Amino acid sequence: MTDSRFEAIIVGAGQSGPFLAARMAERGQRVAVIEKRWLGGTCVNDGCIPTKTLVASARAAWVARNAARWGVTIGGPVGVDLAAVKARKDRIVAESRGNLAKWLGGLASLEVIEGEARFVDPHTLRVGDREVTGDKIFLNTGARPVIPRLPGLSDAGYLTSESIMELDVLPAHLVVLGGSYIGLEFAQMYRRFGAAVTVIERGDRLIPREDPDISAELAAILTGEGVDVVCGAEATAVTGGRGDVRVELTVAGAPRTVAGSHLLVAVGRAPFTAGLGLDAAGVALDARGYITTDDRLVTSVPHIWALGDVNGRGGFTHTSYDDFQIVAANLLDGADRRVSERIPIYGVYTDPPLGRCGMTATEARASGRRVLIGKRAMARVGRARERDETAGSIQILVDADSREVLGATILGIEGDEAIHAVVDIMYADVPYTVLQRAVHAHPTVSELLPTVLDALEPLEGTHEPARRPLGFAPGGR
Numbered sequence: 384m385t386d387s388r389f390e391a392i393i394v395g396a397g398q399s400g401p402f403l404a405a406r407m408a409e410r411g412q413r414v415a416v417i418e419k420r421w422l423g424g425t426c427v428n429d430g431c432i433p434t435k436t437l438v439a440s441a442r443a444a445w446v447a448r449n450a451a452r453w454g455v456t457i458g459g460p461v462g463v464d465l466a467a468v469k470a471r472k473d474r475i476v477a478e479s480r481g482n483l484a485k486w487l488g489g490l491a492s493l494e495v496i497e498g499e500a501r502f503v504d505p506h507t508l509r510v511g512d513r514e515v516t517g518d519k520i521f522l523n524t525g526a527r528p529v530i531p532r533l534p535g536l537s538d539a540g541y542l543t544s545e546s547i548m549e550l551d552v553l554p555a556h557l558v559v560l561g562g563s564y565i566g567l568e569f570a571q572m573y574r575r576f577g578a579a580v581t582v583i584e585r586g587d588r589l590i591p592r593e594d595p596d597i598s599a600e601l602a603a604i605l606t607g608e609g610v611d612v613v614c615g616a617e618a619t620a621v622t623g624g625r626g627d628v629r630v631e632l633t634v635a636g637a638p639r640t641v642a643g644s645h646l647l648v649a650v651g652r653a654p655f656t657a658g659l660g661l662d663a664a665g666v667a668l669d670a671r672g673y674i675t676t677d678d679r680l681v682t683s684v685p686h687i688w689a690l691g692d693v694n695g696r697g698g699f700t701h702t703s704y705d706d707f708q709i710v711a712a713n714l715l716d717g718a719d720r721r722v723s724e725r726i727p728i729y730g731v732y733t734d735p736p737l738g739r740c741g742m743t744a745t746e747a748r749a750s751g752r753r754v755l756i757g758k759r760a761m762a763r764v765g766r767a768r769e770r771d772e773t774a775g776s777i778q779i780l781v782d783a784d785s786r787e788v789l790g791a792t793i794l795g796i797e798g799d800e801a802i803h804a805v806v807d808i809m810y811a812d813v814p815y816t817v818l819q820r821a822v823h824a825h826p827t828v829s830e831l832l833p834t835v836l837d838a839l840e841p842l843e844g845t846h847e848p849a850r851r852p853l854g855f856a857p858g859g860r
């Protein structure tokens with residue numbers, strides 16, 4: 384296919400672009416997908432898929448090392464062959480990327496163009512020495528790791544979430560700058576592989592966007608495995624390099640140095656818009672640098688859409704994929720779907736994982752509602768006790784007046800799966816009593832969700848004293 388006029392051009396083959404391209408091509412539309420690196424983008428190549436394969440290897444090492452807990456004997460020390468771990472990860476990533484290439488390659492009216500796209504004018508993009516024009520253009524260019532401006536950092540041979548996954552020799556001591564979702568997955572994983580690990584977090588606690596009690600529970604899990612955590616720490620400089628790296632900090636006003644062999648920088652991600660030439664198309668950015676979109680993901684230019692991390696409305700694979708579903712439904716199926724209908728949900732894939740949906744308790748307090756909370760420690764969940772993995776808790780928030788479920792946090796085994804029962808009840812937009820009366824299979828974590836809802840109490844700071852909602856029946860189902 385050499386004609387350079389397309390009905391649709393997709394820039395970036397992340398978690399929405401290829402699916403949208405395929406839907407359009409299946410309708411017979413002429414579609415181009417332009418990708419400057421690898422099909423599948425971050426999730427397939429540098430994000431979810433590779434990290435979760437590594438988390439699985441790390442868990443296997445942890446189970447083997449702790450086998451005696453379950454009465455299992457391992458006849459010798461447990462070792463981790465990082466080269467073999469990486470080879471397994473590379474194989475699974477290559478399979479996923481290959482399957483995507485095969486699928487897209489099999490669609491007759493779809494052309495994959497390799498190279499970096501840059502706007503020449505609102506309908507034209509340049510890729511290498513070729514110019515392509517599109518009636519509609521969809522930007523799915525994703526995000527990249529943020530590298531802070533720290534004296535000495537650029538000479539320190541630091542790792543990012545991308546380059547750390549190329550290591551095939553175990554670091555002696557991994558220092559992780561950033562105690563949020565990505566940093567903590569790598570911290571626990573490398574500790575389980577056998578490295579010493581120190582996490583440095585600027586905030587006064589890990590994963591500061593979660594409720595303080597959840598941060599504390601997760602910190603206890605990680606420190607219990609031997610991860611050092613330094614919070615309230617402002618990094619001021621980096622000295623040395625790969626093999627002997629030192630991070631200079633100010634902690635509570637006092638200087639401190641954390642030394643290690645490798646430094647992972649995991650302080651956040653920023654939208655990937657550099658080099659796109661958005662000015663030439665008139666596409667507007669918000670104050671944080673994300674592409675501005677309306678509720679249907681249309682940018683400031685009516686024939687250009689932005690999907691996935693680059694629009695700042697999600698930051699996850701499932702939100703990017705949902706962006707595709709919204710745009711496809713609106714353009715191809717005559718629907719009127721909007722991003723604002725989406726309920727926030729995500730997992731943090733430490734072990735045990737954190738499953739989250741809807742509001743945190745902090746957000747519920749700020750909402751001005753009267754809120755009820757149901758809590759249960761994982762130590763009181765049969766499944767967790769049988770597995771002898773009892774860290775964490777279940778928490779569900781309910782509006783005391785409307786009886787709608789506002790959100791939930793499940794930190795503990797299967798928390799990333801059990802959370803979906805809660806989000807589904809939120810999508811169904813029915814009172815919490817529907818979930819309270821549901822019968823779930825035994826023995827699971829999900830079977831305790833109705834029981835948690837049997838024991839709702841006022842969330843501190845959201846009620847007048849001793850006021851209870853209508854229809855509240857403690858202990859009853």
Ligand SMILES: Cc1cc2nc3c(=O)[nH]c(=O)nc-3n(C[C@H](O)[C@H](O)[C@H](O)COP(=O)(O)OP(=O)(O)OC[C@H]3O[C@@H](n4cnc5c(N)ncnc54)[C@H](O)[C@@H]3O)c2cc1C
Pocket residue numbers: 394395396397398399400417418419420421422423424425426427429430431434498499500501523524525526544565655658659690691692693698699700701702703732
């Ligand atoms: C370490 C890590 C772990 C993660 N784990 C999870 C997880 O467990 N669950 C989860 O939901 N999310 C996770 N994420 C986030 C998830 O990977 C992203 O949200 C997801 O990939 C969606 O990205 P996207 O569709 O916006 O674009 P991306 O997947 O980032 O793809 C964008 C593509 O655009 C290409 N591109 C950019 N500019 C141009 C240009 N000018 N021309 C041509 N091509 C261009 C890029 O090369 C890239 O391939 C993780 C991220 C990281 C970094």
